[in-house]
Amino acid sequence: MSTTMRAAVCVKAGPPEVLQIRDLPVPEIREGWSLVRVEGAGLNRSELRTRQGHSPGVTFPRVLGIECVGTVADSTDPRLPAGTTVAAVMGEMGRHFDGGYAQYALLPDALLMPVTTTLPWEVLAALPETYLTAHGALDALGILPGGGRLLIRGGTSSVGLAAAQIAAAHGIETAASTRNSGKAEALKAAGVDHVLLDDGRPPADAVHALWPDGPDYVLDLVGTHSVPDSLRLVRRGGTVCVAGSLSGWLLPDFEPIAMIPTGTRLTAFHSDTLKGSSGQGLLQRIVDAVQAGLYRPHLDRVFALDDIVTAHRRMEADQATGKTVVLPWADATGGRTGR
Known part of the structure; x- marks a missing residue:
């Protein structure tokens, strides 16, 4: 060497x-x-x-x-x-x-x-960072092993596409947002049921046209810029998980009592949780699922x-x-x- x-x-x-x-x-x-x-x-x-x-x-x-x-x-x-x-x-x-x-x-x-x-x-x-984060975030939402309606914000990020594949494999109805219409096919190929185009404005109309009460879960990969809006989008009593930082890491002027609707839950997932031996078993299952063609x-x-x-x-x-x-x-x- x-x-x-x-x-x-x-x-x-x-x-x-x-x-x-x-x-x-x-x-x-x-x-x-x-x-x-x-x-x-x-x-x-x-x-x-x-x-x-x-x-x-x-x-x-x-x-x-x-x-x-x-x-x-x-x-x-x-x-x-x-x-x-x-x-x-x-x-x-x-x-x-x-x-x-x-x-x-x-x-x-x-x-x-x-x-x-x-x-x-x-x-x-x-696989490691992307799929461990996606799986861990879905676990943090409480959505696995299946059921409910999931909105993924930042859907064409690597974690978004991985989360869509995992959700589809578990029979979860999923919508995902993208700013680029040319990326819609990638979302559909990942198993997304409903592709929502994000024009920079809150997607409330599109989401509520699909699910009048809002999704049961929101996986927010955009991050701090969109968290307050995600809390308004999710159904009352639903859960928002922040697992991405496409728009930055800090949320200025955050007022939990004013911004989190009563009964709604806000959580987060950080992949450091699944490093080393704590993530080894899950990573092997992910690798096996990819080899079997379950995840692509x-x-x-x-x-x-x-x-x-x-x-x-x-x-x-x-x-x-x-x-x-x-x-x-x-x-x-x-x-x-x-x-």
């Missing part, structure tokens, strides 16, 4: 161009940490916000990436022999220590989730590490429909995208 690796380093807060490809030393393992050969990393908007300088406590330079999949290259943990296929999510990856935008990542053993799979790397890389991950685009700036530009411009994945070894192996 080489003593150096290629990584996309965020050298300072700023536009996509602050991501620079550099040669770095391959990290050395230490007690409690394993070296992972990163075969794929999903891109997430939280990384975009970190790159922009909106993550308190993050110092630069930093290798971003809050998730990755790959194989154990070296470890002192007998649970993680070399060659084990693993996934890792959150736990301050790409924030307090270097993350998945590299050919190798030194990660805490407690974060690593061994999985058994024959999926191509680009498909496996699309929507890959927007697969990039080589050299194209990380282009990938971030696309994400920042909201051009993606579904998940964007980076393969750190793609250009080093002739564009290989399989296992």
Whole structure:
């Protein structure tokens, strides 16, 4: 194994161009940490916000990436022999220590989730953060194992499409919103029953034409901008779960007594809840469901590490429909995208 690796380093807060490809030393393992050969990393908007300088406590330079999949290259943990296929999510990856935008990542053993799979790397890389978040958010809503009417706001995000697929597999009637009419087919393919076009105004008329009393559940992936409106949309006594931050992280001037209708519930889901061993069983079930064809991950685009700036530009411009994945070894192996 080489003593150096290629990584996309965020050298300072700023536009996509602050991501620079550099040669770095391959990290050395230490007690409690394993070296992972990163075969794929999903891109997430939280990384975009970190790159922009909106993550308190993050110092630069930093290798971003809050998730990755790959194989154990070296470890002192007998649970993680070399060659084990693993996934890792959150736990301050790409924030307090270097993350998945590299050919190798030194990660805490407690974060690593061994999985058994024959999926191509680009498909496996699309699953951990996206599907764990989608499943966890639906659990937080109380909607699983099935029943009720669900509105997904921000439906063509990767989590939105994953949530739609999970909901459809459980027989849940689902509506989802998108600002782009050209993305309607992707929602229908994910199992959405009703596609609602979002023109920037509250979609109350469209929602109430479909469900006069409102949906039983709202999965809000738009975030702070739309939360007050989602609380007005959901039926009285229904539940809103915030699990995305497309419009930011903070809700200014929030007045719970005035903004939450009596009996209506507001909750949230954060994927950090399902990191490491707490998420391993669920991730394996998700992988199995994908292999069985029950879930069909929507890959927007697969990039080589050299194209990380282009990938971030696309994400920042909201051009993606579904998940964007980076393969750190793609250009080093002739564009290989399989296992």
